């Protein structure tokens with residue numbers, strides 16, 4: 001049995017699906033089991049990974065644990081100590097490329113590093129997945145794409161090898177079920193370096209309508225994010241790393257293809273799968 005924290009997130013949900021497809025038993029943790037929509041076969045457990053004792057009974061007979069940093073955070077050491085006490089044999093943790101390739105404000109990379117340190121100090125065989133930006137981050141553009149067909153943002157030339165969340169999940173599943181991945185920190189990226197403009201164009205191609213990116217000054221974008229009610233750390237999180245990736249593209253690796261023995265999924269693949277998220281753009285009407 002494999003315990004998945006962050007199971008309702010972009011990666012966790014895919015991990016649960018893939019484990020079930022492989023015939024493994026997945027225990028999906030959420031603070032709100034009443035609204036959890038997961039496939040039949042997933043055992044949904046109510047609990048808060050940032051308060052690990054809420055998961056004590058769920059940890060019985062658990063063989064491996066997926067640590068999602070936002071869900072577990074500073075409680076990682078306590079959760080893994082409990083898991084080890086109950087006989088867990090492996091831990092896989094999501095992390096970020098910025099731990100290894102600094103970009104943006106250091107404090108965000110340090111949060112991931114603190115989780116990594118708790119994982120490597122846990123005494124459990126561990127695998128760390130240092131991920132680049134998720135393709136799902138571009139969902140933040142959906143309201144603008146639906147209403148105007150124009151994405152207004154800063155640092156349009158910032159380039160990253162954005163990753164499809166299902167590839168992260170597929171690597172996580174390999175490491176959760178197979179002890180051969182223990183002791184590795186993997187750098188996981190998508191297969192192509194793409195600017196923000198490229199990503200907008202590819203979403204437009206998937207929708208069958210040209211979309212454009214309009215450059216705004218970073219300060220204007222920051223103010224707009226805060227006016228939208230986004231949490232205060234979000235502008236620094238996003239704009240800090242984009243500023244760096246505009247001068248030096250983010251890292252790329254072929255680790256996904258090597259581990260999965262197939263090409264990594266592309267951003268175009270992701271956009272084609274997610275056209276419904278972006279709705280019908282302005283100016284495109286069905287007849």
Ligand SMILES: NC(=O)c1ccc[n+]([C@@H]2O[C@H](COP(=O)([O-])OP(=O)(O)OC[C@H]3O[C@@H](n4cnc5c(N)ncnc54)[C@H](OP(=O)(O)O)[C@@H]3O)[C@@H](O)[C@H]2O)c1
Nearest residue numbers: 006008009010011030031068069070071095096131133134
């Ligand atoms: N987005 C990126 O580009 C990127 C890049 C590198 C690494 N990461 C990291 O990858 C991890 C997975 O990201 P994701 O997008 O799949 O999922 P996510 O949005 O981080 O959320 C996963 C789940 O974690 C739970 N959660 C969130 N905040 C929590 C809190 N304060 N306390 C307890 N539980 C909390 C929520 O579950 P319930 O509400 O169901 O309890 C949420 O659905 C995150 O830790 C993220 O920081 C993201």
